[in-house]
Amino acid sequence: MRHPNLVALEVSSFKRGHDAPIYGVIAGIIEQSGTPYFCFKDLNENKPSGSVRIRVETIDYFLRQFRDEVIRKRKAAEDIDAQLAALETELRGPITSPSTPYLPEVQEMAAD
Numbered sequence: 061m062r063h064p065n066l067v068a069l070e071v072s073s074f075k076r077g078h079d080a081p082i083y084g085v086i087a088g089i090i091e092q093s094g095t096p097y098f099c100f101k102d103l104n105e106n107k108p109s110g111s112v113r114i115r116v117e118t119i120d121y122f123l124r125q126f127r128d129e130v131i132r133k134r135k136a137a138e139d140i141d142a143q144l145a146a147l148e149t150e151l152r153g154p155i156t157s158p159s160t161p162y163l164p165e166v167q168e169m170a171a172d
Contacts, residue, residue, distance in 0.1 A: 083099075087099070096126050
């Protein structure tokens, strides 16, 4: 099943076996993407529900913090864009055009 807000989910018990060396490679790739990810590692094989529950609560907290940070950054970017637009408008001032543009040829023709 694919979820639009979930990139990778790793569930393991003590990272042992022939696939253990790949864990660091995968974590590095995901970290470079700037995407949050979570690993359910070292689960208690006898009673994994408690371990999973604690991790899910932690993930929920982390995702809420991550969402709030994304919203803060977006708001800050919007504020900066608005300030830049206001400054540009102020610096450019009202655009006025003269009724007759200054062109030497036009001035000479008018004198003749």
